[in-house]
Amino acid sequence: MEMENINTIALIGFDITKGPVLRWKKSYNKNNMIDVDQFYTNFYVIFRGGGKFKPKMMVFDQFQIVAFQNEMDLLCVFLDNKINEEHFKEIKKIAEKESSKFISSSTKLETESDLIKEKLIQLLKEQEKLTIKQLKKHFPLSYWTIRRYLTDLEEDGIIVRDKEHKEHLWSVK
Amino acid sequence: MVSIKTTFIGYPTVGKTTLIALLKGKVPDLNYEPTMLIDFETIQMKEHEIKIWDIGGQASFEPYWDQFVENSVLNVVVTDSTPQNVLKTKMIIEKLNKVKGSRTIAIANKQDIDGRLNSNRIENILRVPTYPMVGIDPNNREKLYYILIRELLIACGTDPNELGDI
Structure with missing residues (x-):
């Protein structure tokens, strides 16, 4: 120095x-x-x-x-300042590459879940009232995954559920 | 998970950080280390988390106070209960009263020192609900916790009577 x-x-x-x-x-x-x-x-x-x-x-x-x-x-x-700009550029390249991987995967997930929710709403509009078992025929998803999407939509106030015997019937509000 | 913002504000050395340490169950550090601009702590309460903003009381940080209290559900103004500090604290409360959508209370800390004003007198001066406290006494943790929960319930428009007396 x-x-x-x-x-x-x-x-x-x-x-x-x-x-x-x-x-x-x-x-x-x-x-x-x-x-x-x-x-x-x-x-x-x-x-x-x-x-x-x-x-x-x-x-x-x-x-x-x-x-x-x-x-x-x-x-x-x-x-x-006497910093090595090249060194900073290298670090930035690595960081951007890693973050772009994360951003593209999270965007993909978001888009997929939006599409599933849209399709669920559409089906419920067409059929009025459906059970998860009936909805499952339209998706390559597990019972619990569909249930999670439905409860999300329920929390958002878009759909409601009624109980008939032991099963829940889902419909658009 | 719902986050609720609570702000601790007051002049230097009144014991804001000590009170937050008490809430967290930490042993209060009696060596004074001023909060540099701002510090954060989180308290878990069932499905809620209370995000506590501890604001440095020095004059050069004062210009930031308005921004820091934004979206705060509850503002906890701390005074060391001395007459001079209580009068200065009134100015903070007047400022906070202009911020809409938040509730302001006061903690009359250091109720163990000579020359203190009692909390009723302080409440008359500050004109906000005021609770007596000795922040360096670990036995007061539960009391402070209940004050916070009770006041947050009131701030959120919920009846706090279910909690009983504190």
Whole structure:
């Protein structure tokens, strides 16, 4: 680490009534983009907030901060960014690939369940009252899966059930 | 699973985090560690979960308070029962009264310290239901729990009398 990488050093304290307070700061860079006066509360919360896990360093788009805690004081060293963009791009590629797998599978599930519910409503509109056993003929699904869709629709106030002997008869409201 | 938002709000060192720790059955930490802006806890209650927002009381966090209490079913305003703090707390309650759709109560904490106002007097000043409390006493856990449940039932428009006296 060389001194020329250091942009600003600031000491942020904590007042029991006011909250974070900027005790002092020194800037080493004439083209200073870091507005410590405006954002010291945010910086303090970033390092001291969040419960159990406390960061030692944060990387922002245009700068990085390394912070050292001494009781309630936080000594922040703002560094000019020298991050490896290629490395970030690689990480982003992996994350996007993994998340797209998840999103496509959950969207598929959602669409499938919507289609099943639509078909159930349509059948109940046509036949007026049906049991799960009768509905099962129209779907390659288990009794309990169909029942789950029906209770979902019932909770949404779209369908109702009547009891006849031991069986439930489902109909559109 | 239904989530109910409850907000604990009040000036620094009145014992908000200690009360939440008491509800969770944790041993209160007597070394003061201020809440940095906001903290969250969850309490399970049958098929419901109570999401508790613990808001840091320092002045620099005050601009965020309005946003944090949004959609809160119950606002629990905590005072340390000293005359100065009670008067300052009244200002918080006046602010909260402008937020529609939520109920506000007060906890008169630190009822074990010298120079405290009793909870009836505090209630007269704050003009919201006020409950006496000593947050550092683990025996008060059940009492605080019942206050919370009772007030949440009232806030949700349900008759709390089934719970009996607390």
